[in-house]
Amino acid sequence: MLVLTRRVGDSVVIDGRIRVVVLRVEGDSLRLGIDAPSEISVHRQEVYDEIQRTNRQAVAPRQAAIPKLPLNKPSNRRPKSEICGLE
Amino acid sequence: MATTLLEAKAETNTAPRSTTPPVSNVIQFPSGLLGFEQLKKFALVGRTQEAPFLWMDGPEDSRISFIVVPPRQLVPDYQPDLADEDVKFLGLKSPNDALVLTIVTISGPRRATINLKGPLVINARTRIGKQVVPVNADDYSSEYLLPVSK
Numbered sequence: 047m048l049v050l051t052r053r054v055g056d057s058v059v060i061d062g063r064i065r066v067v068v069l070r071v072e073g074d075s076l077r078l079g080i081d082a083p084s085e086i087s088v089h090r091q092e093v094y095d096e097i098q099r100t101n102r103q104a105v106a107p108r109q110a111a112i113p114k115l116p117l118n119k120p121s122n123r124r125p126k127s128e129i130c131g132l133e
Numbered sequence: 134m135a136t137t138l139l140e141a142k143a144e145t146n147t148a149p150r151s152t153t154p155p156v157s158n159v160i161q162f163p164s165g166l167l168g169f170e171q172l173k174k175f176a177l178v179g180r181t182q183e184a185p186f187l188w189m190d191g192p193e194d195s196r197i198s199f200i201v202v203p204p205r206q207l208v209p210d211y212q213p214d215l216a217d218e219d220v221k222f223l224g225l226k227s228p229n230d231a232l233v234l235t236i237v238t239i240s241g242p243r244r245a246t247i248n249l250k251g252p253l254v255i256n257a258r259t260r261i262g263k264q265v266v267p268v269n270a271d272d273y274s275s276e277y278l279l280p281v282s283k
Contacts, residue, residue, distance in 0.1 A: 084222040087164055093266055097251035098168030100275045101264075104238040104248070106200050112186045113237075113245045114282040115207070 160189075160255055160262045167251060167264055172197060175262075186237065189253075201234040204247060207279060213252050213267035223256045223263055232257045235277075243281050249273035 050058060057067040063083055070077040080088050089097075158177045165172050172195055178188040185206065191197035204211045213233065215225075225231055232255040235247040250270045255262035267273075 084218045100248045101168045104236045108198050112183045116282050
């Protein structure tokens with residue numbers, strides 16, 4: 047592992063296109079800013095691990111029985127928008 | 134638009150699962166799924182009797198399939214907040230272009246969960262998708278328990 051010392055405001059450049067900036071240090075917390083092209087995925091390690099594990103558990107044999115849901119009451123409530131990041 | 138994609142599939146996909154799905158159902162995932170980064174193409178297959186669930190079949194040689202379901206009816210207050218980078222990546226111009234699906238984990242005859250922390254967002258116009266981690270992912274479970282009939 048490459049180890050570098052950086053101060054607040056300093057940054058590192060990875061592969062000429064990813065920039066990681068040290069924004070703030072508070073106690074044992076470090077706030078980072080990451081500039082990367084949109085095709086580069088950046089995740090917190092523990093969230094990545096959790097979703098990766100969940101994905102692996104979800105792999106289904108092609109003839110798996112799909113559960114029956116008690117969906118008797120059709121929902122009339124339509125959320126105004128499914129994704130709020132777009133407004 | 135998103136509903137149209139689903140409805141079209143439910144109606145046209147009465148053929149056996151072994152047949153090649155129509156091209157229009159193929160979704161490109163340029164980044165793959167988390168842990169399955171190498172799988173960049175999935176066929177979304179829906180059959181009326183399995184609604185609201187859909188199959189998302191990976192490339193034939195991968196032998197990997199997922200069961201997915203739109204979370205809208207199951208979790209009415211689910212509002213994944215997309216990062217700007219993901220909106221840009223998917224080329225989403227309007228929320229109506231986005232089809233949101235969640236991956237189902239079946240862990241027993243009476244137990245199924247959906248992953249609200251890592252939803253699949255598909256641009257229904259371009260058929261490009263991504264498994265995103267919404268900005269508000271901490272508010273949601275990766276194992277949200279579904280009500281299953283006895």
